[in-house]
Amino acid sequence: LKPLSYVADANRSEPDLTPESKVTSYNNFYEFGTQKDQPAENAKDFNPDPWTLLVSGMVNKPITLGYEDLIKRRDLQERIYRLRCVEAWSMVIPWIGFPLASLLKQADPQGSAKYVAFESLADKSRMPGVGNYFLGGGIDYPYVEGLRMDEAMHPLTILAVGLYGKTLPGQNGAPVRLVVPWKYGFKSIKSIVSIRLTDKQPPTTWNKLAPQEYGFYANVNPAVDHPRWSQARERRILSGGLFNQTYIDTQPFNGYAEQVASLYKGMDLRRNY
């Protein structure tokens, strides 16, 4: 992992960060195994260099970015965000990245573009879960995700290339991943190789797997339960042991309602979960 140069987050109001050791050893990244401790083990030799990230589709200037283009960007900034997993636990993570909007603007989107479709790397030779039903859970690879254009252009939405001051470890989505802090973690797709602008709502991996449990929007919402568990509260993963846990009430839009609620004005969030 390489140190990055970036502008530190000016807003250090989040009191407790999740320890780096927990952020990098508790991961849902099925390409490296479905158990949460497997990605750290199976991705430890994952080398993201060289890398190719393609920005294409309904854009006037398609872009191809290499590894250095990503981690040496001049607009890298630290963003301390809460990450709320759909499994009702959460973390607070100091990401380093850049606004997705800046990259999309560079590609000059066409007026007809309504959605952004993302795709992860699916390389059997480097990701043991991709070719192995038992390790990878037998889901369809590549992992795909999507955002509406206004969500993608929102200033809170970033592409992260690092955390805790260094480049991303493999298990956290090296070399580049999405971070959308007001949505459940599974929206924040890892190890991205393709960003494509389109006029149709793109398919998303968890929605394809269990449409009644995971919607396209996946906005954090304490009022809408997952069919198998409540989303009203969450456990914050901090340094505490079993008898020193932090339980908090989940906030609408993960506490970012002030910034993003207007994107969903007039929408029924129970139906569009």
Next chain:
Amino acid sequence: MLSAGKKVLLLKYLIHLGCLGSIGWLYQAAWQDTLGPDPVERVIHFCGIASLNMLLLTLCVSPLAKHFKAGWLMQTRRLLGLYAAFFALLHVVNYWVFELALSVDMFVSELIKRPYIWVGMLALSIFSALSVTSINNIRRRMGRNWQRLHNLIYPLLLLVIWHFYWSVKANVSEPIFYGLFALVLMLIRIPNRLNFSLVKRPNK
């Protein structure tokens, strides 16, 4: 060569040591936060899986005793079953204490709303019934009904695996392996049952 009585004693001692030892290790590691990033998830899953493992072990006893002509093994079966029930109880207690932070409201509303929890609670009720009736006095007084009640161990096993299958997010291979093993344990019992019904038993 050890006498049968000594062997039973030794095996029971090992069962206590294994079960209580693992529980001690589990809570100590969870308390010290050396059980991985999320000790809550780990203690809940550990106890759930331990319960299922002990239940399967309990059901292995009679086929093993028969195969190895080691009748004394049967005397360890109750202890194994009781530990299966104990781990199931711990599983639920862990869920309530550490996942729901002792909230009674949440516990009740989750209990009402989640079908996979109904299945789990039904399993826990059977566990309780079998545990209580394992006391010698009660067993004796129940007569033939005791066996009838304790045949519920087979639906119990299915409920536990169903609960497990239903609770996982995507990778169902583990509950399916457990299901196949349970199926084998049930299938090898079919010939016995058939023999039983063919032999006319004298009425007492």
